[in-house]
Amino acid sequence: MDLAGLRVVKAVADTGSVSRAAETLHCVQSNVTARIKRLEEDLGVDLFHRMSRGMAPTPAGRVLADYADRVLRLVAQARDAVADAAGRGGRLAIGAMESTAAVRLPPILARFHADHPTVELTIAPGPTETLLIEVLAGRIDGAFVGGAVDHPDLIAVPVFDEELVLVEPVSGLTSESGRRTLIGFARSCAYRGRAEMAMRDAGRVPYRVMEFGSLDAILGCVGAGMGVTVMPRSVVEREPWRRTLAWRPLPDSLARMPTLFVRRADGVETASLRAFLDAVSEHPATQAPTPHTGLKRLATAC
Incomplete structure (x- = not known):
């Protein structure tokens, strides 16, 4: 053998x-x-x-x-x-939800790459359920996922605290069909369950779901008035989305969504992985929701 x-x-x-x-x-x-x-x-x-x-x-x-x-x-x-150990950098494969990859990771990756240019770093975007499977299978070294994780083979550490909001076009929704259309990722996305609960709590039932595989596609369709979505406020307050999107706050029971970094409990913690985790922990956004920066906020009622 x-x-x-x-x-x-x-x-x-x-x-x-x-x-x-x-x-x-x-x-x-x-x-x-x-x-x-x-x-x-x-x-x-x-x-x-x-x-x-x-x-x-x-x-x-x-x-x-x-x-x-x-x-x-x-x-x-x-x-x-x-x-x-030999100073050749090695490889590091990290998974991340698309929203995390778009908003939280760029400054972290820039700092890590500047300090460790020889490390071959790969970022694999995907929904939470898929990322957990990839970590458990050992195909990636760790991943940023949404929501609680309780698995005997995983170490899960909270890193960001997101505020989820209901997102609509800045011009408002002109049709009842748009109010009752939820645009989002597949069910394996951590935000999808919260989004469906928000639709039910707001009385927007029955509702239909349009699934897309990319963050830009989801937000673009919402901006065009096709429906609503649920995303971290830190996503929709960035350019270019702050000009085309507005948000409504969700009830406290739905709004808070921690982002965790998960890795296998029996995995080898290389110097590259330790350095990457240090860059994450030292980033100003770690453990803190983003402040309100002026994006149009709609009335509190969903």
């Missing part, structure tokens, strides 16, 4: 197919088949059920795939830690 064999087991378990695993590993299918057969002979068990359409791991195969995932993650962490 070697790392190449573990990569094959994980790829087949993840994709359910020899052909797709071969594509993932950039090798020919015969190599994948041969590796699986060699491992099965070495361990004396069948690792996969061969079916007419693909392959599914046996109970023994699921156990090995789980160990393969952990071993390969540790190997990647070890390589980054060694590169970090």
Whole structure:
């Protein structure tokens, strides 16, 4: 059993197919088949059920795939830690909600890059649920997510405190359809649940939902009068949105949304990750909501 064999087991378990695993590993299918057969002979068990359409791991195969995932993650962490210790910078992959990436991260990233220019830093935007999955799988080193997180394999530290507001076009909504249309990310977004609760509490029912995959698309459609959304006030008070959007306050039970930085409890804390977390903790916005800066505020009632 070697790392190449573990990569094959994980790829087949993840994709359910020899052909797709071969594509993932950039090798020919015969190599994948041969590796699986060699491992099965070495361990004396069948690792996969061969079916007419693909392959599914046996109970023994699921156990090995789980160990393969952990071993390969540790190997990647070890390589980054060694590169970090040798002064070669290493790699750092951070996930973030789109609103956090747009508003909170730019000054933090600028400072981190200035102090650590050799670190290969990647930012992966996404909704909270997806980011948690990516952190747990070890595909990213940590992520900024919204709302409470309680998982035995994760460390979650509060970093920002956002005030959520109901966002409408600055010119107002001229149709009942617009008042009853919620524009937002998919359900895996932390803000989506608060947004639907806000619509119900405001009596805007029944309502319909239009889903978009980008922050700019959501705010652009709201500015055009197509509907409303729920976002951090720090987002809509920035240019260019402050000229086209206005906001209404939400009830206290819905308005406060902490942003947490989560990472695996068993992950290696490299010097690069420590430096990044230091840059986050030293930023003025950490743990403090942004002050009101003049964006038009609508009447309190939703």
